[in-house]
Amino acid sequence: MPVGIDDISFYTANFSLDLQELAANNGSNAAKYTVGIGQERMSVPGADEDVVTMAANACVPLLEGMKTRGEDSNAIKTILFATETGIDQSKAAGVYLHSLLKFSPRCRVVELKQACYSATAALQLATAWVARKPKEKVLVIASDIARYERQTPGEATQGCGAVAMIVSANPRLIVLDSETGIHTEDVMDFWRPNYRSTALVDGKYSTKVYLRCVRSAWQDFQQQSDLKFADFDYFCYHLPFSRMAQKAHNHLANGNAHELSTKTLEDQISSSLIYNRITGNSYTAAMYIGFISLLDNTAANLAGKRIGFFSYGSGSVGEFFTGTLVEDYQDMLHQQGHQSMLESRQPLNYADYQKMYAFEVPTDGGDHEFEHQTNGKFRLTGISQHKRLYQVR
Ligand code: HMG
Numbered sequence: 001m002p003v004g005i006d007d008i009s010f011y012t013a014n015f016s017l018d019l020q021e022l023a024a025n026n027g028s029n030a031a032k033y034t035v036g037i038g039q040e041r042m043s044v045p046g047a048d049e050d051v052v053t054m055a056a057n058a059c060v061p062l063l064e065g066m067k068t069r070g071e072d073s074n075a076i077k078t079i080l081f082a083t084e085t086g087i088d089q090s091k092a093a094g095v096y097l098h099s100l101l102k103f104s105p106r107c108r109v110v111e112l113k114q115a116c117y118s119a120t121a122a123l124q125l126a127t128a129w130v131a132r133k134p135k136e137k138v139l140v141i142a143s144d145i146a147r148y149e150r151q152t153p154g155e156a157t158q159g160c161g162a163v164a165m166i167v168s169a170n171p172r173l174i175v176l177d178s179e180t181g182i183h184t185e186d187v188m189d190f191w192r193p194n195y196r197s198t199a200l201v202d203g204k205y206s207t208k209v210y211l212r213c214v215r216s217a218w219q220d221f222q223q224q225s226d227l228k229f230a231d232f233d234y235f236c237y238h239l240p241f242s243r244m245a246q247k248a249h250n251h252l253a254n255g256n257a258h259e260l261s262t263k264t265l266e267d268q269i270s271s272s273l274i275y276n277r278i279t280g281n282s283y284t285a286a287m288y289i290g291f292i293s294l295l296d297n298t299a300a301n302l303a304g305k306r307i308g309f310f311s312y313g314s315g316s317v318g319e320f321f322t323g324t325l326v327e328d329y330q331d332m333l334h335q336q337g338h339q340s341m342l343e344s345r346q347p348l349n350y351a352d353y354q355k356m357y358a359f360e361v362p363t364d365g366g367d368h369e370f371e372h373q374t375n376g377k378f379r380l381t382g383i384s385q386h387k388r389l390y391q392v393r
Pocket of ligand 1: 029031032033035036037084115116117153154155156157189190201202203204206207210238239240241244281283312313314
């Protein structure tokens, strides 16, 4: 029985900063951002946006689609919420989401963490679950806010976003294969101790570890599957910034696909980079936003095409896996919604970006109402006695 992703959608925050504006104010050459790392803008969250509100917004098109088609959302009996932007050390962010979206009490919820990789762990767990209980569906969430210290090389690679995907039997979007390649290695390339709100990173080292990991995960994949590089039509990589995927793809092709032209290699990934260039890194969500970008921005019919996915999470765990797009997959796309959501973001000037960056959720246990900034359906309205308060508009 085929198992895979039945529907997928993403959401990002309502504000964005042009990296030319960042460069003009921090003394960098703008080409270092636009060409060197291949980024144009980054999404910036308002005070009333967090991983829960972004995730809930990402779920809306999926739930509306189920409603329109007369499908029972109670078939979703599990929510797996992948994030490294945890809002609580104990309570899963997904429980807030469960309440905001009025899921049945007969739906289990759990949070998963391993840097940017955990959404892929969630997806793999979901496929195994559905293979065992084919009538049930699993909602997989990836939601993160990438945040580095100001005036560091990481600052230009910030961003945020959330992906929601429904995993089911006989999926209408993509069937996933069970063979995967894995590489796990204890390294300190990027991490965030519990007492910090920004990540620590050994930037250049992290890019080297990423490349080592993609090669090793691919080698393991080759042990598990008969598929060769030439059997793939498109590739989606974890996207801390778009140049990283280009480097990873060339690295993988080097040794596997000498006969492919530079243009063919570029065509295999270029559509997957479009949304990342204007949203920035969204950690767990980044590769899946790349997948949505490929689907939304490719005019040709991709039914029957095979996609290779490389998911990377610092620390580090990487996994290479694959899937094939289903006939009429276009019926499940939310391209217009994604594009109008991206266009409706409010561009920030540098001063406003600095103000928004400086905002931190108060920790004094008092009652605090947050400024109404987002135009999304869900808001974090404030915090009272250490309890986060959410609202549906
Ligand atoms: P940096 O020091 O700002 O930049 O760090 P650089 O000096 O290395 O320059 C970057 C590129 O721009 C170079 O190209 C330059 O030559 C080029 P490359 O050698 O790489 O091909 N350049 C220019 N190009 C055109 N015109 C110019 C110009 N100037 C320079 N004028 C770095 C860059 C990515 C290290 C930094 O932004 C950083 O630390 N980012 C955060 C860490 C990161 O994103 N790592 C990626 C791999 S790890 C990962 O993906 C996991 C992660 O998502 C977290 C998780 O798993 O949870 C981060």
